[in-house]
Amino acid sequence: MKIAVIGSTHAGTAAVTNMANMYPEAQITVYERNDNVSFLSCGLALYVGGVVDNAEELFYSSPQKLQELGVTMKLKHDVKDIDTDHQTIKAQNLITGITVTDSYDKLVMTTGSWPIVPPIEGIQFENILLAKNYDQANTIIEKSKSAEKITVVGGGYIGVELVEAFEKAGKQVTLIDGADRILNKYLDPEFTDILEEDFKSRGINLALNETVKSFQGEYGFVKRVETDHNIYETDLVIMCVGFKPNTDLLNGKVDMLQNGAIKVDEYMKTSDPNIFAAGDACAVKYNPTGNHVYIPLATNAVRMGTLVAYNLMEPKMKHIGTQGTSGLHIYDWNMASTGLTDTSAQAGHVKVESVTVEEVHRPGFMPTAEKVKMKVSFDPLTRRVLGAQVISKVDVTQSINTMSVCIQSGMTVDELGFVDFFFQPHFNQPWNFINKAGLKAAQ
Template sequence: MTTRIAVIGCTHAGTAAITEMARLYPDARITVYERNDNISFLSCGIALHVSGVVQDAQGLFYSSPAKLEELGVTTLMKHDVLAIDTDAKTLTARNLVTGEELTHGYDKLIATTGSWPIIPKMDGIELDGIELCKNFHHARTIIEQAKQAKRIAVIGAGYIGIELVEAFDMLGKDVTLIDNMDRILYKYLDEEMTHAAEQAFKDRGVKLALGQTVTSFQGNAEGRVSKVVTNHGEYEADLVILCIGFRPNTELLKGQVEMLPNGAIKVDEYMRTSKPDVFAAGDSCAVHYNPTGEHAYIPLATNAVRMGTLAARNLMLPTVKYRGTQGTSGIKIYDSNIASTGLTETSALAAGMNVKKVTISDSYRPEFMPTHEPVTLKVVYDADTGRILGAQVMSKVDLTQSINTMSVCIQNGMTMEELGFVDFFFQPHYNKPWNVLNQAGLKAV
């Protein structure tokens, strides 16, 4: 009997799951339901497109409905799933073009419904010129609106917000960045790193309105936004981009599978939900966060493609375990290369953990070389066991791969003493006899 596999949503996790399943289960009947008219859009490239670094937005797609059709997948674009009955193993979807509703049965279901930007309820939120930044249509809207805009406000100082601020600044716009925390990139970096990044924005004339909460928006006579009001002041803006964060799209499975309080679906190490034959992956899910050993909501494309691939591998039999995540990420701000993994000192202390830190500021290679740019590395570790919990790096030279190395260390439960004596190569073009990661381990011990 042919196995019927239903996949709901087709961005990173969905695309990864589908392509893997088409290879592993050539006899299965795979149907994907996608409410949009495109798939596999790399939203992390939107700021690059806005700034003009990436000229053609089509390059931000890495698959298409046609490619899935070639794999033998039934691809139902512009089909919005309205309801799922996980006991009866059926789903109901609406064709958004014709309005027709259809009900299909399934044997296995993979929920890769992703996430959606958080939209606050406040006065003026419906004004024209207040935009989201998530998908291909948002990218096109932002680019078109930015052509006319002179003053742009970005609300939210996470990765997407920061990258957009830099992009708008490169276009010569008057930019204001607003966030309710007192530092940018608060979730990813400690103050040693964010202070330098903030200074780079100030040097370029970007206004930083940090530690401020947006309370409302005001508009002009034409119904277009003209001002952002916070609890500390008012900022003129004819274009506002909301980058406050994301919440999982999981209403379809509410009350049917276990979730975190924010609605993120809990999955086990094989991507199985609490309901038999229902799998989930990507931004709709909570992930196992290795630094704390607990479930956490960390919507990243890297997590999504791993989870989607694992959902496919484990669909018929539990085969390959998920190794968890460190939330490893990187960003380039002007000429600074920044990356982080695991817990910051700030987040560890806020969680009541007993941690210590080591900060290394050094030239990344010997001073006898023609150039020897400084690098700052910070490592956070458990005060009792020495187990590595997190790391951050910043340098004008691209040393971000060192954070991938630290991610491996955290995933494998390594200690600072072990880090001090890891075998790293030395070559004056690239580093010092004691690699900066070695130096951190030795300093801690």
């Protein structure tokens, strides 16, 4: 059996590692544009900010490790065409320029995603950078050394993490986003307000509800960013406006969402029975609504990649869906969310009710007790839990993993009030704040 794998970051590496162990007789070939595999892009800001000194620590596998499993690694190879009728692929060696043709019995598409590059005037300037892979991280580090004023476009996770890294490095930072607040896809306003006030207190310029119209520069380098409201002087721009799936190779050949994300069934199979897909290239079942949506997260990718291996020969293990669970640490704040927020529910025309509790994380007689804010959203008819958010200066983010399980299992908000949690004064209150959210909803 010949298995061709295109792309090897999170999903690809997980699929290849498991397939090599499960099907030792198979001939597995990996085609990868870069000269490395498995880069943890979620650690990019930590690397840029100097929290992680050695970038090698952000790779959890290597071409050598995969080769030791008997996998043929075609690094620096760019796949140019897939003929699904004849089950062949054409790839160009980016070093020699030679094009090779290969056949497959099973094809695994783990091509991931790529940063969105809006068609903005001046986007081609040399010091306008993207933030996704290892090479881009190194370029950001190098160019930021001589930059005094840095502009980050996009207030999602990577954007705000880079803002923090640059501010800590003593840079003058401007964050531009077309939305009226940061992190609007993950948290509701009462949570993002806390972070925005912290950013402002540190001298970070928040240019929110502003759209970039053009980049202006001299001698090939950007010097100013023009929005629909202002002009900002800058020495360096980092674009973090989101990601799109890398799926052009299969356009018109398998079923996709409108944004190009590949649709897969619960066994990771596409509409072509010989093609499987996983990771940022795919849409995934979103349990709070039951719809297939695009949620590019490393956690989703490794699970999906592993399931490809399990189901490659026959359907064995179903994908149980995702809640889009994620967490973030910014300055002194720890935050996490899962499922629907009020904002995302409204955007998706889903009716939810929500309760918010504000507690201290452990009894007041302890030496310290930090404030915790948690919000739980639920279906007003079925009472089923649909989402949760938390923020605190103490790390209580694991509570969101608990809430993710509650959503996945279909728990009601009323049941949430009486879930059995331990009590120990070092860690929590006799009534856990998760319980208190359920009790408040039941009133």
